[in-house]
Amino acid sequence: MESPDLYNFSIFRPRNHHGKKNRNVIFSMVLIWAIAVFGFQFLLRGIQKSTPEKALTMFESTWPGVLTGDLTPVNYKPFLNSLVLVKGKNIVKPEDQEVLSDAITCLTFKVIPDSVKTVLLSGISDLKSLKAKLIQDKDQEYLVTKKMIGEKNKELTDICAPYSDFKYGSLEAVIFINSLDEKYPESFNDISFTSLPEIMKLYLTHNQSILTDTKFLGFPFHYFYTAVFLLILFITLCIVYNILIEWRLKKDGIVE
């Protein structure tokens, strides 16, 4: 009678020379694979530093002055710019977008003269109506409404340009005009703005390191490594494994 132990098999304890070589290949491959994938991410995590964007520095240096009502072009323009730069990120959550829009509108109506306020309010209202119309329009009507929106955007941008410094045609001008609303909190001491510093910090702070700041073939290095190189490595590992296994089978005279 055969002993059951004769056929005991485990990847850690192969039964013969071929098995041992096979195991070594497998372990080497898995090790390279694990270090390449997870080792790199752990390294990325280990050396990362919380790095603010320039816009956050602008915001933090001007926010106290804005809160106290000290609105001079020296502080409100960088402040407005920082708000617009965050509002322009399309990752911003809807509730945070609302706070940012309120802040942009509140600041704008604080710095423009009273004579311009009425014109601006009516322009914002017209723009809103046109946008609502655009959703319903089809074909030719759609194109006409779109053109009217463009003209209205230009008109509003030109009205605000002396106070905002945003020129027509710039992305900032589009974001700025699209943020303006007819209703807005009167003061930056309003309760709705208490979350503003946290919102700015959330969207303007990033995990950066030498691996993210170094460029390779146009990519940030870490992005290239993960999105391109790892896939090349996986294919290479598979090819090398197949070649090694088939070479080993041939050498040991094993026919599968």
Added chain:
Amino acid sequence: MVLLNKILTKALIMKKIYLTFIFSFLGILSLRAESLTQLEGSFKPGPAIILIATLVTFVLVGIFFRAKDPADYYAAGRKISRVGSGMAIASNWMSAASFLGMAGMMYGFGYNGLAYVVGWTGGYVLLLILMAAQIRKYGKYTAPDFIGDRYYSRDLRIVSAIFTILISFAYCVGQFGGIGLMFKWILGLNYTLAVIIGSSVVLLYTLISGMIGATKNMQIQYVIIVVSFLIPIFIMTFKFDYFWLIPQIGYGAAVTDVIQGIPAPNITNGVSLVNAFGHDFSIVPSPEFAMPWDPSTGTSFFQWVAICFSLMVGTAGLPHVIQRFYVVPKVSDARWSVVWGLFFICLVYWTAPAYSTFGKLLSSNPEVGVLAKDAIVVYTAQLGNVNSLIVGLLAAGAISAAFSTVAGLLVAGASAFSHDLYVRVINPASTPKTQLNIARIGTIIMGLAVTIVALLKLGLIAQLVSVAFSMAACTIFPLFLLGIWWSGSNRTGAKAGLFTGIFITAISITYFIVGLSGGSLPGQTFISYWLNVWYFAWIGAPLAIIVNIIVSRFTTPTPLEIKKFLAEHVHN
């Protein structure tokens, strides 16, 4: 000789069909491309014709290569070549989650979306090294077949068959969602009707063809997937002045542009670069798109690692993927088909991040509005002002991707139902004809059930699909891994390990459903983060393996004949 004649006749017929389609396509190209005014909402005739032509091709291929007996239905008669099998693996693998969902995840969650790219490719290394050849050597048709035989247990066969169906089911839900989105975009239908039409068509041809038809279809689908996915990105890298010869590298500069921002107006070589709406090709600095686990994306380092690990391990445990290795003629073919499959997959996976990058750049203007993440691939091509017919081809490619995967999943699910439950458990004396009919009934039931769940829109495509991966990683993967590589893993250990995996799965899914319905269970926040339904396998799979090992050590050893078979047949 007779076989050769048959093949030649079929090839001639197929050639005629393709020529007809090519001329039809050229006819379509001569039509005036409709001017793009809106991203969706209206019926798009050009893309609709491309879609219909594609679907007709699938059904015709299904008819010409239909299954004649159970061996054909389950394992394509083991007649598929290495490259052909690689293409089928790639096509079967690249679902709506790869085609649409991955770019959507990167668009919405930045660097964390890359966990899906790495997870869904890195798993193939594990699959090759630990599974492919050994599964082929074991010589079974389905995953439950292997499990039932290796662990000499009828109960385990039944439970693994049920889980094979559940995994295929969860995977299909995301696919049907993707099909619905694309039908909605092309036909201007509502989501519900779009899902119903799409699911009817995919059911029809899976029923007619079985896996042999599906395998041929998968090869054609792969070509459609790759061509439709690559053409728009070549056009966009060229149009927006990036290195277009290898767009998979050329978009790197676009990633840097997203991080640093592009001021408007953007004029290159005297030409103003604009999107389809006439907005400048510009963006405010957006480092959150590429920086690792950025706080603004609401994701963490742990989640990146957990998602990546779960997807990798799940890849090596998915029944419909494992099943592909039964269709190759030789063991070495099983190994090389993984390499080919992975290469074909990577062609698309290298490209997907480029779509999300261009999507970011082209949708930066607030006037574009909020875009559905799962349709960002198609929106990006539209916003990039790519010809509407090519965008239509892209949408047809997305549907091909979903169809090819659904076909494989339905066959895997139906196989588990008829072969592993009906034939092995309920009616072992059934005739081949009855078996085939039962497989078809199983396919219909599953297709209908998936359609109903897909209509609920439970999450993003990639997230829905990742549930299937975590389920496979917690249940099927440990049984295969230990079953192949440790003869000491016995029936009791396997049962204990499997139920550990099922327990973790049940906890995660229960908390997810309760959370989704607005309720709360004890430790809701804790479980929702650490045992999240998208990545619970990070702990579930290792636990299932550990429990299997411990219980096996202290219970009746594996029978001699199983050990002997493993040693002599599986491990040379």
